[in-house]
Amino acid sequence: MAQKKAGEVEAFLNRPDFAFSVVLFYGPDTGLVAERSAKLAKAFGVDPIDPFSAVTLAADDIEKDIGRLYDEANTLSLLGGKRLVRVRGAGAGRALSDAIGELAAMRLAETLIVVEAGDLKKSAGLRTNVERGRHAMALPCYQDEGRALDLMIDEELSAAGLSMDKEAREALKARLGADRIASRGEVKKLCLYALGTASVTEEDVAAIVGDVSADALDEAIDAAAAGEVKRLPHLIDRLTTAGTATFQLHQALLRYFQQLQALRNSVEKHGEPVARAVERRRPHFRRKPALEAALTAWPLAAIDRRVQAIEADILASRKDSGLALTITHKTLMDTAVEAARLRARGRR
Incomplete structure (x- = not known):
C-alpha cells in the first residue's frame, strides 16, 4: 500500500519519487494541502x-464529465516534455474515485496527477483507491503542530536572516491558526516588520501578528448570528480562501x-435582562454589541430550531465531504437571513 504517515510527508516532498504518477494530498488543513x-x-x-504543460480541474466539474480527466491524463504536452494535471476540491465523488483508481494502476510517462482533497476517512473510496494503486501515493496533511510549525517558522526566519528567542516563538505559535497558508502569511508579515533588526522580539509579535485562529472566524460567526447578510459572503470567502476548514x-x-x-433561557425563563446576561458571559468588548443584538433578536424557540438545523448540516457535510463547503456556506447564510428576519420583526 503506497501511503505515508503524516510525519513522513515533508521528507517525501524533499526527495519526491516521481515513479508515482498519481499523488493524493488530503486532510482538514486545506491550506497545508x-x-x-x-x-x-x-x-x-x-x-x-x-497552459501547454499544466491544467487545473475542479472535482465537481470532473464528476459531470469524467472523460475530461482521462483526456488530460493521456494528453502529451504541446511543446513536449512533462505534463501536470491538478485536481482540486476532491471528496466523496464516485466517478472521480473510480477514475483515479484506474489511473493509479497505470504508469503515466511524463505525466503527474496531483489530487487535493479534504479530510478523508480511512474507508473513503478515493483514499482507498490511491493507497492500493501500484503507481499512486497518498499523503495525509494534518494541522500544524510541534515540529511542523517550528519548521515553517524556521524556514521564514532563515530566509529573512532573522532569529527569535523562545518567548517570542511561543507567543507567535499561540497566535497561529490551523491553516498553513494563513499562518505562513503571518510569519512573513512578522519578518518584514522586523527587517533590519537582528532578532524578532515578543513585542514585535504582539504588535504585528493577528490571531489567525480566532479573529476572522469570530467576525464571521458574529455577522451570521446578527443578520449581516450583505457582509457575510465576503467574510466566508476570506476564511475559505485562506484555507479555514469547513468543520471549524x-x-x-x-x-x-x-x-x-x-443565555436566552435565562432571559425568557428567569427574567434576566439581556445586558446583564451578556455581561455575565464577559465577551471581548469587540464582540459584545453583536452578542447583545443576537440575544435580543433570537427567541429561544428559534434558537432551538437553528441548533437542530446546524447539527443536521454538520452531519450532511461529513457524509459528503465534496459538498462540505457548499453546505457550510448555506448554513451560515441561512442563519444570517433568519437573524435579519427576526430583527426586522422586532423593530415593528
Whole structure:
C-alpha cells in the first residue's frame, strides 16, 4: 500500500519519487494541502500556469464529465516534455474515485496527477483507491503542530536572516491558526516588520501578528448570528480562501448558538435582562454589541430550531465531504437571513 504517515510527508516532498504518477494530498488543513501540492508541482519541474504543460480541474466539474480527466491524463504536452494535471476540491465523488483508481494502476510517462482533497476517512473510496494503486501515493496533511510549525517558522526566519528567542516563538505559535497558508502569511508579515533588526522580539509579535485562529472566524460567526447578510459572503470567502476548514466554521457556529441558547433561557425563563446576561458571559468588548443584538433578536424557540438545523448540516457535510463547503456556506447564510428576519420583526 503506497501511503505515508503524516510525519513522513515533508521528507517525501524533499526527495519526491516521481515513479508515482498519481499523488493524493488530503486532510482538514486545506491550506497545508494546497501548499504541499504546489511544492510537489514545483519539484516536478512544470510551470503550473503554463497552459501547454499544466491544467487545473475542479472535482465537481470532473464528476459531470469524467472523460475530461482521462483526456488530460493521456494528453502529451504541446511543446513536449512533462505534463501536470491538478485536481482540486476532491471528496466523496464516485466517478472521480473510480477514475483515479484506474489511473493509479497505470504508469503515466511524463505525466503527474496531483489530487487535493479534504479530510478523508480511512474507508473513503478515493483514499482507498490511491493507497492500493501500484503507481499512486497518498499523503495525509494534518494541522500544524510541534515540529511542523517550528519548521515553517524556521524556514521564514532563515530566509529573512532573522532569529527569535523562545518567548517570542511561543507567543507567535499561540497566535497561529490551523491553516498553513494563513499562518505562513503571518510569519512573513512578522519578518518584514522586523527587517533590519537582528532578532524578532515578543513585542514585535504582539504588535504585528493577528490571531489567525480566532479573529476572522469570530467576525464571521458574529455577522451570521446578527443578520449581516450583505457582509457575510465576503467574510466566508476570506476564511475559505485562506484555507479555514469547513468543520471549524460549523463547529464555531454550533458552539455560539449553544451558548446563545443558555443565555436566552435565562432571559425568557428567569427574567434576566439581556445586558446583564451578556455581561455575565464577559465577551471581548469587540464582540459584545453583536452578542447583545443576537440575544435580543433570537427567541429561544428559534434558537432551538437553528441548533437542530446546524447539527443536521454538520452531519450532511461529513457524509459528503465534496459538498462540505457548499453546505457550510448555506448554513451560515441561512442563519444570517433568519437573524435579519427576526430583527426586522422586532423593530415593528
